[in-house]
Amino acid sequence: xxxxxxxxxxxxxxxxxxxxxxxxxxxxxxxxxxxxxxxxxxxxxxxxxxxxxxxxxxxxxxxxxxxxxxxxxxxxxxxxxxxxxxxxxxxxxxxxxxxxxxxxxxxxxxxxxxxxxxxxxxxxxxxxxxxxxxxxxxxxxxxxxxxxxxxxxxxxxxxxxxxxxxxxxxxxxxxxxxxxxxxxxxxxxxxxxxxxxxxxxxxxxxxxxxxxxxxxxxxxxxxxxxxxxxxxxxxxxxxxxxxxxxxxxxxxxxxxxxxxxxxxxxxxxxxxxxxxxxxxxxxxxxxxxxxxxxxxxxxxxxxxxxxxxx
Ligand SMILES: [Zn+2]
Numbered sequence: 001x002x003x004x005x006x007x008x009x010x011x012x013x014x015x016x017x018x019x020x021x022x023x024x025x026x027x028x029x030x031x032x033x034x035x036x037x038x039x040x041x042x043x044x045x046x047x048x049x050x051x052x053x054x055x056x057x058x059x060x061x062x063x064x065x066x067x068x069x070x071x072x073x074x075x076x077x078x079x080x081x082x083x084x085x086x087x088x089x090x091x092x093x094x095x096x097x098x099x100x101x102x103x104x105x106x107x108x109x110x111x112x113x114x115x116x117x118x119x120x121x122x123x124x125x126x127x128x129x130x131x132x133x134x135x136x137x138x139x140x141x142x143x144x145x146x147x148x149x150x151x152x153x154x155x156x157x158x159x160x161x162x163x164x165x166x167x168x169x170x171x172x173x174x175x176x177x178x179x180x181x182x183x184x185x186x187x188x189x190x191x192x193x194x195x196x197x198x199x200x201x202x203x204x205x206x207x208x209x210x211x212x213x214x215x216x217x218x219x220x221x222x223x224x225x226x227x228x229x230x231x232x233x234x235x236x237x238x239x240x241x242x243x244x245x246x247x248x249x250x251x252x253x254x255x256x257x258x259x260x261x262x263x264x265x266x267x268x269x270x271x272x273x274x275x276x277x278x279x280x281x282x283x284x285x286x287x288x289x290x291x292x293x294x295x296x297x298x299x300x301x302x303x304x305x306x307x308x309x310x
Contacts, residue, residue: 041090
């Protein structure tokens with residue numbers, strides 16, 4: 001049973017939006033790629049977890065603040081009286097651990113580039129989760145694993161006792177989990193724990209990165225939801241992509257653009273004029289006003305009217 005599904009983070013959405021409407025700087029583009037890659041890896045892991053049977057609760061993308069320290073969890077699996085903590089990595093290529101436990105990625109010509117030791121991050125996460133559980137009054141044992149999901153990943157000199165699941169071990173790992181899960185049942189206490197964790201989950205991380213962008217530097221208009229092309233035309237009720245043929249109701253498209261606008265410019269008021277300019281393609285402000293009136297709460301009158309969530 002999944003209690004909390006994975007969704008695109010606001011941070012990744014922001015990078016995707018800016019990337020569609022402008023050209024990201026090289027460092028922003030690199031960071032965007034890392035986020036996409038991470039998300040892709042997490043989704044692949046979610047697919048694997050779909051093979052699980054028996055009684056369990058999955059909580060994805062959790063963010064907690066404990067004693068002013070934030071920590072994030074990719075996947076938490078609550079099994080009967082046991083908690084599995086997963087940190088999913090979508091690393092590719094070859095890595096090596098040296099005698100001092102430093103991690104390096106191996107580049108061409110056998111050059112090495114130091115990389116963060118992901119086990120430190122996993123341990124930190126486990127310690128903080130333990131403290132969080134104690135505070136909530138729970139004592140379930142935690143098993144933490146670093147999951148390398150990408151079949152192109154290889155790690156040289158990894159000791160066998162490391163808390164790692166390698167790509168070639170994933171199927172066996174899921175089978176092992178299955179045999180544990182099908183022999184025991186969840187208790188009320190496990191459900192209570194899931195609820196408490198969700199109540200303590202924070203929606204917004206204060207440590208998000210943001211790409212460089214400005215209103216003037218962004219291409220305006222509605223782009224195709226499917227292929228992100230701006231080459232779209234409007235029918236009376238739909239927007240059609242000339243490139244891939246994808247159709248979207250005008251109302252849905254406008255609402256999607258309002259969401260995008262408010263994420264990118266949280267300080268600018270949502271007005272008919274602002275959204276008409278942002279959407280570009282719909283010439284008549286009447287259409288925009290209708291959609292806004294129907295879906296948002298109106299504040300103010302006449303020229304000063306703006307919209308907020310209902
Ligand atoms: Zn398209």
